[in-house]
Amino acid sequence: MRIVVFGTAWPYRGGLAAFNERLAKQFVAEGHEVEMVTFTLQYPSFLFPGKTQYSNEVAPDGLKIVREINSCNPLSWIKVGRRLKKEAPDLLISCYWMAFFAPCYGVIQRIVKRNGTTKCIGLVHNMIPHEPNILDKLLAPFYVKQTDGFVALSESVVRDIASLDKRNKPKAFSPHPVYDHYGEKMSKTAACKALGLDETKNYMLFFGLVRAYKGLDWLLDAFAKVKDQLKDVQLIVAGEFYEEEDKYRAQIEANGLKDRVIVKNEFVADADLRKYFGAADLIVQPYKTATQSGVTQVAFHFEKPCLVTNVGGLGEIIHDRKMGYAVVPEVDAIADALIDYYQYDRQDAFTEYLIDEKKKYEWNRMTDVILGLEFKV
Numbered sequence: 153m154r155i156v157v158f159g160t161a162w163p164y165r166g167g168l169a170a171f172n173e174r175l176a177k178q179f180v181a182e183g184h185e186v187e188m189v190t191f192t193l194q195y196p197s198f199l200f201p202g203k204t205q206y207s208n209e210v211a212p213d214g215l216k217i218v219r220e221i222n223s224c225n226p227l228s229w230i231k232v233g234r235r236l237k238k239e240a241p242d243l244l245i246s247c248y249w250m251a252f253f254a255p256c257y258g259v260i261q262r263i264v265k266r267n268g269t270t271k272c273i274g275l276v277h278n279m280i281p282h283e284p285n286i287l288d289k290l291l292a293p294f295y296v297k298q299t300d301g302f303v304a305l306s307e308s309v310v311r312d313i314a315s316l317d318k319r320n321k322p323k324a325f326s327p328h329p330v331y332d333h334y335g336e337k338m339s340k341t342a343a344c345k346a347l348g349l350d351e352t353k354n355y356m357l358f359f360g361l362v363r364a365y366k367g368l369d370w371l372l373d374a375f376a377k378v379k380d381q382l383k384d385v386q387l388i389v390a391g392e393f394y395e396e397e398d399k400y401r402a403q404i405e406a407n408g409l410k411d412r413v414i415v416k417n418e419f420v421a422d423a424d425l426r427k428y429f430g431a432a433d434l435i436v437q438p439y440k441t442a443t444q445s446g447v448t449q450v451a452f453h454f455e456k457p458c459l460v461t462n463v464g465g466l467g468e469i470i471h472d473r474k475m476g477y478a479v480v481p482e483v484d485a486i487a488d489a490l491i492d493y494y495q496y497d498r499q500d501a502f503t504e505y506l507i508d509e510k511k512k513y514e515w516n517r518m519t520d521v522i523l524g525l526e527f528k529v
Contacts, residue, residue, distance in 0.1 A: 153184045153185070153242045153243065154185045154240075154242050154243075155179050155185065155186050155187075155241060155243045155245065156186075156187050156188075156189055156236060156241045156243070156244045156245065157176045157186065157187070157188050157189070157245045157247065158188070158189035158190065158221070158244065158246055158260070159172050159190065159247030159249075159253075160190060160191065160194060160247065161173055161176075161188045161190040161217050162190075162207055162209070162211050162212055162215075163206050163211070164194055164205055164206060164207060165204075165205065165208075165209075167331075167360070167446040167447075168249060168277065168446075169207070170331065170333070170422070170446075171247070171277075171328075171331075171446060172188065172247050173188070173212050173215060174329075174332075174333055175245075175247075175275075175515065175519070176188050176215055177215065178515040178516065179519060182516070182519060186215070186216070187216045187218060187241075188215055188217045188218065189217075189218050189236075190219050190221065191219065191221045191222070191223055192219050192221065192222050192228070193222045193223055193225070194223055195252075196224055204419075208421065209421070209422060220232055221256065221260075223252070223253060223256050226255075226256075226259065229255075229256050229259040229260050230259065230263065232260055233259060233260040233261075233263025233264055234263060236260070236263075236264045236270070237263050237264045237266055237267045237270075238267075240270055241270055242269070242270065242271070243270070243271055243272075243273060244260075244261065244264055244270050244273070245273045245275050245522065246260075246261065246272065246274050246275065246295075247275050247277070248274050248276045248277065248278075248279075248295065249278050249281075250278065250288075251281065251292045252287075252291075253295075254292050254294055254295035255295075257274075257295050257298070258294045258295045258297070258299075259298075261298040262298045265298070265300070271525075272298065272300045272301075273299070273300065273301050273302065273303060273522060274295070274296075274299040274301070274303070274313075275302075275303050275305075276302055276303070276304045276305070276309055277305055277309070277443065277444070278443045279292060279296075279304070279309050279313050279316065279443075280312045292316055293316050296313065296316045297318075300321060300322075301322040301323065301324075301525040301527055302317075302321065302322070302323045302324070303323075303324050303326050303518070303521055303522050303525070304323065304324070304326075305325075305326065305328045305444045305465065306325065306327070306328075306443045306465025307325050307465060307468060308443055309444070309464075310323050310324075310325050312443075322525045322527060324521050324524070324525060326517065326521040326522070327465075327512075328444050328445075328446060328448070328449045328469075328513070329449065329513045329515045329517065329518050330449045330452045330453050330513045330514070331449045331452075331453050332515075333422075334425045334426060334450065334453060334454075335423070335425075336426070337426065337429075337430060337454050337455065338426040338429075338430030339430060340430060340431060342430065343426070343428070343429075343430030343431040347427050347428070349414075352384070353384055353385070354382075354384050354385045354386070354494060355385070355386050355387070355388050355431050356385065356387050356388070356432060356433065356435070356436050356459075356490070357387075357428055357429065357431075357432035357434070357435050357436065358388070358390070358391075358436050358437075358438075359390050359391055359420070359429075359435065359450070360390075360391045360445075360447050361391050361392055361393075362389070362392070362393040362395055362397075362417075363394045363395060364440075365439060365442070366439050366440070367437075367438035367440045367461065367481070368389065368400060368438070369403060370440070370481075371387070371436055371438045371486060372403050372404060372407055372413070373403075373407065373483045374438070374484075374490060375412070375487075375490070376408065376409060377483070377484070377487040378487050378490050378491050379407075379408065379409065379412060381491060381495070382490065382491070382494050382495075385412075385490075385494055386412050386414060387409070387412060387413045387414070387436075388413075388416070388428065388431070388432065389413065389414070389416065390418075390420055391416075391417075391420060393417050397415075397417055400415075401415075425450060425454075426454065429450065429454035430454065432456055433456075433457075433494075433499055434458070434459055434476075434490075434493055434499070435447065435448075435451040435459070436458070436459045436460075436486075437458060437461070437466065438460075438461055438481075438486050439461050439464075439466065439481070440461070440481060441463055441464065442461075442463050442464040442465070443464040443465050444464060444465040444469070445466060448466065448469055449513065452506065452509075453510075455503055455506055455507055455510070456506075457475060457493070457498070457499060457502035457503060457506060458470050458477075459476055459479070459486065459489050459490070459493065460477065460478050460479075461478070461479055461485075461486070462478040462479060463481050466478060471505070471509070474505045475502050475506040476502055476506070477492075
């Protein structure tokens with residue numbers, strides 16, 4: 153089967169690019185002919201608060217990646233659409249995560265589908281974004297209209313798609329597979345040495361881009377409530393701030409956590425992920441809103457229990473008090489889970505359950521769901 157995967161990919165960085173590349177590699181491993189189509193311009197600068205959009209990694213092996221979509225230039229959308237219409241791949245998989253791309257994706261798909269052959273599948277991470285605005289409600293329906301079927305990474309996203317879909321197109325849920333390409337696990341001793349940390353301490357990890365919806369402020373308040381009961385526990389915050397760092401620094405100071413919180417305000421390279429996850433005992437995702445999170449699946453790969461708030465699809469993945477915690481999105485609930493985890497030494501029991509559970513999140517299961525969509529004739 154000839155498959156085109158379009159969306160973010162190398163040379164762009166981040167979890168979504170890594171996801172798309174890993175998916176493409178899975179299709180290649182299954183014997184399909186795969187092309188990835190990505191951007192010449194992904195975000196205009198006003199939509200990107202980070203330091204750089206680009207990866208400093210080498211291009212992934214074994215993938216054909218073509219850069220030809222300018223997200224702000226409709227002429228490029230038409231050009232790409234016409235090329236793919238002529239080439240007529242069996243499947244065009246659009247990796248969708250925000251409404252800014254809805255016009256671009258929708259126009260390309262609308263043109264390609266005129267060949268009467270290609271099926272357009274939306275692989276949807278977020279239908280309604282974490283931080284929505286009026287444009288999301290205006291643009292997303294156009295993308296949905298131009299897509300033949302959908303695979304969503306959480307049940308909550310399936311429901312969001314259904315709310316916009318007027319034609320009852322095929323939809324399926326396939327959970328985020330485990331990110332299994334970040335190398336082998338690293339011992340706590342080796343990881344702490346690499347990061348310059350005291351291995352006798354316990355570390356919880358808040359990982360990834362720091363944005364308001366991810367609830368770092370909740371975690372800092374929760375930690376402040378239990379800091380005296382968890383004297384050997386420290387918090388690592390590792391990821392680039394898309395918010396003002398100063399306000400979090402002020403909160404750390406006000407909560408008496410200056411010596412208990414380690415902040416690494418930088419984008420963490422792929423090769424360094426194993427250090428942070430190796431040092432951590434617990435991965436904390438205190439999100440205020442979410443659909444799903446790739447951080448959970450990195451934690452699965454490194455076999456680390458998670459504490460998540462039960463928002464969106466996070467509670468679908470983390471079985472409460474079996475492999476971590478899925479708590480109500482409140483500061484007190486987060487604080488109570490921290491006490492339970494460290495005072496009752498839950499790590500070994502949760503890890504044992506997690507190791508068995510992560511077998512459900514292999515990449516071939518997602519490709520099976522994508523290829524198994526049944527389209528109306």
